[in-house]
Amino acid sequence: MKKDKKNKPSKELPLGFVDRQEKELLVRDFIISNIKKVMIKYGFQYLETPSFEYSDSIGKFLPDKDRPDEGVFSFKDEKKWLSLRYDLTAPLARYVAKNYLEIAKPFKRYQLGTVWRNEKPGPGRFREFLQFDADFVGTKSLQADAELCVLISEILEKCGLNKKEYIIKISSRKITEDLFKKIKTDNNEQRLITLRALDKIDRLGWDEVKKLLGKGRKDKSGDFTKGANLSSKNIDLIEKELKKTTPETEDLKEILKIFKDYNFENFEFDPSVIRGLEYYTGPIFEVNLKFDVKNEKGKAIQFGSIGGGGRYDNLVNNFGNYDAPATGISIGLDRLVYALIQKKEFKIKQSRPIVICVFDKDSMQEYIRLQKILRDSEISAEIYPGESKLKKQMEYANKINAPAVILYGENEIKLGKPTIKNLKSGKEISISIKDIENEIKKII
């Protein structure tokens, strides 16, 4: 079958890239159709920006000599570095900065698009994936932040999740800002390490996180992670502050009030939600699934959140002098698909064609006639695409999960009555051509 293995092109995929098959794509399409419905209802505009941006436009300043792949895929075009986008927020900021004078403010847009990250893939995590983003640009109103949570919630429920299966966690950057004032640290690296450590509370638990806040932690593979070196007094203070269950910052109090007006309850205040450490300035949200997700071997895996977002009031401003406070949320669609396929028995019908068997090429016009009758009735149908013995054709129909085959050979043609064979029951019936449509519809 295969000789000369050498010098043949590789059939392997690059690390972190995958082929996606129909089953998965149909679930994805289902989610996308729900997203579009909800976004239209909420009055958002649909936008598409290109896959590539200048690296500096999306926050990457790539030094010429270092390898230009610090988390992103990049190449040098003439004199400037280009990068594949790693999210949809940075391109949005760029878009708003570029078109600021023309667009209505506040600008509400949603976007669906592939993004790429040059990093280590994990289960359900690839280096190329589809993201959905909804953002408000040009408003400080916390109504916007609250509405994002409501809208995501509606999308998830339209996709079949109930209120027990997901939760929106909210917090605010203001909490950690206040905290840093209290422990009086202006050491930026220490602040970063602290934030990263706090981000892991739900995964590692307080005991482990406290090690990270102090000297450091050794994980179970024996790898050591350097800690933030805070004093135990400060560590205790942080723990005390972050274990509070009611928010004390003004922004969150207001959001909670708005949630109440919306009658929105499926959220939870969680001060350990930190997220994207650089640009958030206010409320932050995280969308979490509350059921276990398993890998191919049936083992539960650390799935984490399927999306999140928050307020980023300074991002657009980076491009110039426009002051455009913004807030947004994004969902990793492929991860959601991965989880949903496991959780739900999807009844999304993968419509497979009725197969019309070919007995004799000279009768082709008869087959085409049958095929047209079915297709005109919006029934998926095909003449067996090949030249094989009947047995082969049956095996083919069986393998593609065809609901039925139509047998129209010499004998049937003489009578003008094709035989329909139901592939599930194995039953065959002889039927006149005018009844074909009805009979097939009974089967599919």
Added chain:
RNA sequence: GCAGCAGUAGCUCAGCUGGUUAGAGCACUAGUUUGUGGAACUAGGGGUCGGUGGUUCGAACCCACCCUGCUGUACCA
């Protein structure tokens, strides 16, 4: 990136402490059935045992490096 484990047919795996032409199940192909699938039976194809180099009379098996995968960890704008 770091660490642990793994890599034998398309898939799942066996291969005893290194010993002649490397095995099984499933899948595939052909036939039993020249107009009938999902079952059975028969026969057959398919592997330089992840790669490269080394140790050895001899390597799928031992050693080194590399690649890939899994798990954890780090980073994630």
